[in-house]
Amino acid sequence: MTSPLRLGIAGLGTVGVGVVRIVQKNAELLAARAGRPIEIVAVSARARDKDRGVDLSAYAWEDDPVTLARRDDIDVFIEVMGGHEGPAKDATEAAIASGKDVVSANKALLAIHGQALAEAAEDKGAVIRFEAAVAGGIPVVKALTEGLAANEITRVMGVMNGSCNYILTRMENAGLTYQQVFDEANALGYLEADPELDVGGIDAGHKLALLSAIAFGTQVDFGAVELEGIGSVTIEDIRQAADMGFKIKLLGVAQMTGRGLEQRMSPCLVPDTSPLGQLQGGTNMVVIEGDAVTQIVLRGPGAGEGPTASAVMGDVMDIARGLRVSTFGQPARKLRKARAARAAIPAPYYLRMHLIDKPGALAKVAHALGEAGISIDRMRQYDHSATEAPVLIVTHKTTRTALDEAIASFAATGVVAGEPVAIRIEAV
Ligand code: NAP
Ligand code: HSE
Numbered sequence: 001m002t003s004p005l006r007l008g009i010a011g012l013g014t015v016g017v018g019v020v021r022i023v024q025k026n027a028e029l030l031a032a033r034a035g036r037p038i039e040i041v042a043v044s045a046r047a048r049d050k051d052r053g054v055d056l057s058a059y060a061w062e063d064d065p066v067t068l069a070r071r072d073d074i075d076v077f078i079e080v081m082g083g084h085e086g087p088a089k090d091a092t093e094a095a096i097a098s099g100k101d102v103v104s105a106n107k108a109l110l111a112i113h114g115q116a117l118a119e120a121a122e123d124k125g126a127v128i129r130f131e132a133a134v135a136g137g138i139p140v141v142k143a144l145t146e147g148l149a150a151n152e153i154t155r156v157m158g159v160m161n162g163s164c165n166y167i168l169t170r171m172e173n174a175g176l177t178y179q180q181v182f183d184e185a186n187a188l189g190y191l192e193a194d195p196e197l198d199v200g201g202i203d204a205g206h207k208l209a210l211l212s213a214i215a216f217g218t219q220v221d222f223g224a225v226e227l228e229g230i231g232s233v234t235i236e237d238i239r240q241a242a243d244m245g246f247k248i249k250l251l252g253v254a255q256m257t258g259r260g261l262e263q264r265m266s267p268c269l270v271p272d273t274s275p276l277g278q279l280q281g282g283t284n285m286v287v288i289e290g291d292a293v294t295q296i297v298l299r300g301p302g303a304g305e306g307p308t309a310s311a312v313m314g315d316v317m318d319i320a321r322g323l324r325v326s327t328f329g330q331p332a333r334k335l336r337k338a339r340a341a342r343a344a345i346p347a348p349y350y351l352r353m354h355l356i357d358k359p360g361a362l363a364k365v366a367h368a369l370g371e372a373g374i375s376i377d378r379m380r381q382y383d384h385s386a387t388e389a390p391v392l393i394v395t396h397k398t399t400r401t402a403l404d405e406a407i408a409s410f411a412a413t414g415v416v417a418g419e420p421v422a423i424r425i426e427a428v
Helices: 014-025 027-034 065-070 087-097 107-124 140-147 162-174 178-187 202-216 235-243 305-321 361-371 400-413
Strands: 005-010 038-044 060-062 076-079 101-104 153-159 246-257 260-271 283-290 294-301 349-356 376-381 388-395 416-425
Touching: 005 014, 005 065, 005 087, 005 305, 014 027, 014 038, 014 305, 027 038, 027 305, 038 065, 038 305, 060 065, 065 076, 065 087, 076 087, 076 305, 087 101, 087 107, 101 107, 101 305, 107 202, 140 202, 140 283, 140 294, 153 202, 162 178, 162 235, 162 246, 162 283, 202 246, 202 260, 235 246, 235 349, 235 416, 294 305, 349 361, 349 400, 361 376, 361 388, 361 400, 400 416
Parallel strands: 005 038, 005 076, 038 060, 076 101, 260 416
Antiparallel strands: 153 246, 153 283, 246 260, 283 294, 349 388, 349 416, 376 388
């Protein structure tokens, strides 16, 4: 039999333990498919004595993940600790420096340091694979780098944070406020230790930046992702959007435009009949559009022990079989620095505001929109009170800049109460 592929696993939490379970449970199947055994040699975590529900007695223990990364008896370093600095970065760099291949689930590390790590890996003839870092169990990195490698990719978009999709769908289905569902999700342990990573769109932004680099052959640039979280989405907007045939999703969109690379992660309205509109709970969905393939939709679990470990092991299997693909689908030094598009391409917008109910109020708002060059597609009033009339407007395509200009000019009309809400409507 050919030599085994020897693994060192740094991190024995949700994902690390999932990887151990797959290697132990499916050992024969892995060996048959890879043509060689896959063996865990050494592991590392913080607390050595913690009961993790798996038998680790056959593996060497390292307190320091950097020492693990440098061991001569491992071929692949699996980084499933998390964090974009500190031990995760140090150990990944150490593994690469000693010529090891790396499999990582760490989107934060790769979104921020991916270019430097990819260059270092190539200099050493090592590979870095990161399927588990994007959309959990969905093999989207593989789809983009391999299956769709012959396409000019025109757009990548999707729902890439299960916690946010859980919050938004639960708000809608149970009629609860954002704060109520946030507290519930936090108590259930659905949110990251720092929940802002989820609800602020940061985690999903990391994932989008990684897909964008592969899709457009550009250096990963998380700093250029326009980020807006879901904290300001209200149950009222969810209901009004639903009434007009839309759902609100934290949607990531990456596309190359004549004005540069557009990357944004923000709440958007999508048609409720679309696959994205119908996505419920913690599930993820990624839509990829290419010149030859047209459109594909990938849907599946975006997190959790089994799905994420499945993705880690998919990468391990590729390495065991001898498949060596560049980190972002092409040699790291050939990746271009993308010019970031300063504004998103025009789209229709949903606009909700409270008008003071007096003659001519609606006309003043319509005039302000007209002055900013914005045309109205649909408009309606709802839940009229004695003094205020909530109004919903769907605009024709416009830019966010024009819309912000119009909203700023509402103050002078004296008829708009409070802050209007504006949400982009994405064609999906
Ligand atoms: P987790 O449950 O919090 O586990 C983290 C593990 O790393 C723990 O075993 C911890 O040790 C260990 N660790 C932390 N700091 C360490 C250090 N300085 N030295 C050695 N070990 C250290 O995290 P997770 O959910 O498995 O996530 C791991 C990675 O996968 C993260 O990058 C995350 O973003 C990514 N990911 C997770 C999911 C998911 O569904 N959970 C999905 C996709 C991607 P102790 O156990 O001893 O504390
Ligand atoms: N916090 C992430 C999510 C975990 O909710 O999707 C998987 O990356």
